[in-house]
Every structure is written in structure tokens, then in C-alpha cells.
Amino acid sequence: MTSELSGYQKELLAHIEFIGRFYGVVSRADLVKRFDISEASATRTFQLYHSIAPDNLIYRPNIRRYEWQDNASPVIEVSINKCLSTLTDGFGDSFAHATDNPFAVKNSLFHVNLDILAGITRAIKRKYPITINYLSKSSPQGATRQIVPHSIADSGLRWHVRAFDRKRNEFRDFVINRVSALSPCKSHEILPHEERAVDDAWNTIVELELQPHPRLGKVATMIEFEYQMVSGILKKRIRQALAGYLLDSWNIDSSPDASLTGQHILLHLKNSQQLNFSSKRLAPGIHGYGV
Incomplete structure (x- = not known):
């Protein structure tokens, strides 16, 4: 039945399904706020969704919202990358278009379930x-x-x-x-x-001071330009719990003496000796320093 819907109807239903599926409850106000439609139009949209998937959402009068059921089966095809970006960056289209031909691609070994x-x-x-x-x-x-x-x-x-x-x-x-x-x-x-x-560890913010790796003095200017450094330093504020992952994924040499080599290592954590947090053990160059 969804194949007979217009693109706008799919967008409305996709929003209902996204909010319900990922946040647990959804209301008419969510549609009114997102699409600037009337309450009556929002009501008709929920009626349409219910006619397609009557068991996915149950209205709970005590909270005046529809509750997504744990055994529900989504009816709108979704883009995994779009769902993830919506969760991090805010709402946009959340259903997948079969005719999409993106020109920007994010490399990933696998998708999240x-x-x-x-x-x-x-x-x-x-x-x-x-x-x-x-x-x-x-x-x-x-x-x-x-x-x-x-x-x-x-x-x-x-x-x-x-x-x-x-x-x-x-x-x-x-x-x-x-x-x-x-x-x-x-x-x-x-x-x-x-x-x-x-x-x-989640609530504490640490500031990483990243510099071109000292052994790459001849191309330091290029690295500074690429990473938009100011006075040779890129300052990155990040949650302490996540800092080790960033250092690892970007191959940032975090050893105090900048001792790592390899063409894949362009950056060094300049203030490594001033930082001490549990996830730092994930960073390149830390093994053996007792962090």
C-alpha cells in the first residue's frame, strides 16, 4: 500500500515511524512542529498510518501519545546513514529513495543494526x-x-x-x-x-592540542592548512570518554616524545603529558607509558 502514497505522504509517515521507533512515543504535535500542518491534518495522517500498520502504534491516553510496540514492523524503508545523521544532526528525510544517486559517500565497513x-x-x-x-x-x-x-x-x-x-x-x-x-x-x-x-568521563571535556608531527617539518605548513590549524595547533574539545577513540581513529601519535613513525601518522598530541584519562590507553604510542 505504501507504493501508492505520494512522496509527501511518505515523508509524513516516515516521521511518525522515526519518532516512534527511535524515541518510543510520538504525537500529533511532532507532525505539526516538523511540517507546520494543522492538528486535523496530523490526525488524518495518524489515521492513514494506522490503516497501513494497525499494530505498530497504540495510543496511550494517560500521556496523550502513541507508543511504539516492541514487536512492531516498520513499513517505510529507511536509509541507515540518514537515520544515524538524523539522530546526531536533527531531522530531515528519513526514508530511502530507490532512485537516489548520492555523489557524497561515507566509507564504512558495516552498518549498525x-x-x-x-x-x-x-x-x-x-x-x-x-x-x-x-x-x-x-x-x-x-x-x-x-x-x-x-x-x-x-x-x-x-x-x-x-x-x-x-x-x-x-x-x-x-x-x-x-x-x-x-x-x-x-x-x-x-x-x-x-x-x-x-x-x-562522559561529562568531563578535555582539550586536545594537535600539531603536525615533529618529524614532518618539511610539510608542516601543508598539514596546518589541511587541518585548519591556528599558530600550528588544532585545539579539539571532546568528551573524555570519547577522546581515546578519536586519537586512535585518526592515528594521532600520543607518545610524549613523538616517537612513532609511519606515513599514516601526520599528527602528534602536543599536550599528551598534561592529559590523563582512561580511554587514552587506546591512543597510538601510549602502550608502555602506564596510562
Whole structure:
């Protein structure tokens, strides 16, 4: 039936489905705000969606919103990259056009599982824990963990969920594509020490001072221009929990003495000796320095 819809109708329905699927609840006000349409038009759009997928959304009078069901099946084809960019940069088109011929391409080894991602983002928005089956080096077949997610982040190589791990009793990063199964724990309360506000590594901002690698003096000017440096330095403010991933993904030599070599290493962390945080162990050149 969706093939008979106009492009505008698909955009309206895609927005309903996106909000419901990734945030857990959706209302007419979401359509009114996004598309500047009347309440009556928004009502008709929800009626249209219900005629296509009657079991995906259930209206909850106590919160005056439609709730996305955990066993719902999306009906609008979506672009994974667009969903991810929408979650990070705001709303735009969220359904995939078969005739699209993009001229800008983001290289990626794999895509994130949207069903798992949606289960995580619903838990974040509606504030409840989730139980996951998580694959790791110590448990390659997976092990059950109960986590309290509060944010998702692109490390530069893959997507992570930042969450309180009830097994380890600490905040940790989980690779989303290592989650093979997920179930919500809506009846479980989030405890004060599990909330985002007390995740120090997430809430602390560090400033990285990046310079052209000292061994590349002959092309330092080129590197400064490419990275838009000011007085030979690129200052990057980033959450402490994510800093190690950035240093790793960009091959930034973080050794205090700038000792690394290789054509792939163009940058050096100038203020390495002044910075000490747990994710720094991921950075090139740190192994053996006791961080």
C-alpha cells in the first residue's frame, strides 16, 4: 500500500515511524512542529498510518501519545546513514529513495543494526534499563548483561552505546553491533548512581592540542592548512570518554616524545603529558607509558 502514497505522504509517515521507533512515543504535535500542518491534518495522517500498520502504534491516553510496540514492523524503508545523521544532526528525510544517486559517500565497513539501535534509543528517551546479549573477546558467543544506556556515539570506526553496566557497577562503552539480542526492562527503575549526570568521563571535556608531527617539518605548513590549524595547533574539545577513540581513529601519535613513525601518522598530541584519562590507553604510542 505504501507504493501508492505520494512522496509527501511518505515523508509524513516516515516521521511518525522515526519518532516512534527511535524515541518510543510520538504525537500529533511532532507532525505539526516538523511540517507546520494543522492538528486535523496530523490526525488524518495518524489515521492513514494506522490503516497501513494497525499494530505498530497504540495510543496511550494517560500521556496523550502513541507508543511504539516492541514487536512492531516498520513499513517505510529507511536509509541507515540518514537515520544515524538524523539522530546526531536533527531531522530531515528519513526514508530511502530507490532512485537516489548520492555523489557524497561515507566509507564504512558495516552498518549498525537498526532494530538494536532503535531498542537502545527508546530506552534512553524513556529512561529504562535493557537486558542485552553482548559478544566480547571473553564471551564470543555472548553473555547476558543488564545496562542503563544514556547516549550513543560514533567512535569514528563504529557506533557505541554509553551505559551503566550493572555487572561491573560502572559506566562503560558497548559496541552496538556486538549486541545480538535486546529486551526492555520497563518496570525497572534507574538508580541515581546510574544516571548520565554522574558519568564523570562522559561529562568531563578535555582539550586536545594537535600539531603536525615533529618529524614532518618539511610539510608542516601543508598539514596546518589541511587541518585548519591556528599558530600550528588544532585545539579539539571532546568528551573524555570519547577522546581515546578519536586519537586512535585518526592515528594521532600520543607518545610524549613523538616517537612513532609511519606515513599514516601526520599528527602528534602536543599536550599528551598534561592529559590523563582512561580511554587514552587506546591512543597510538601510549602502550608502555602506564596510562
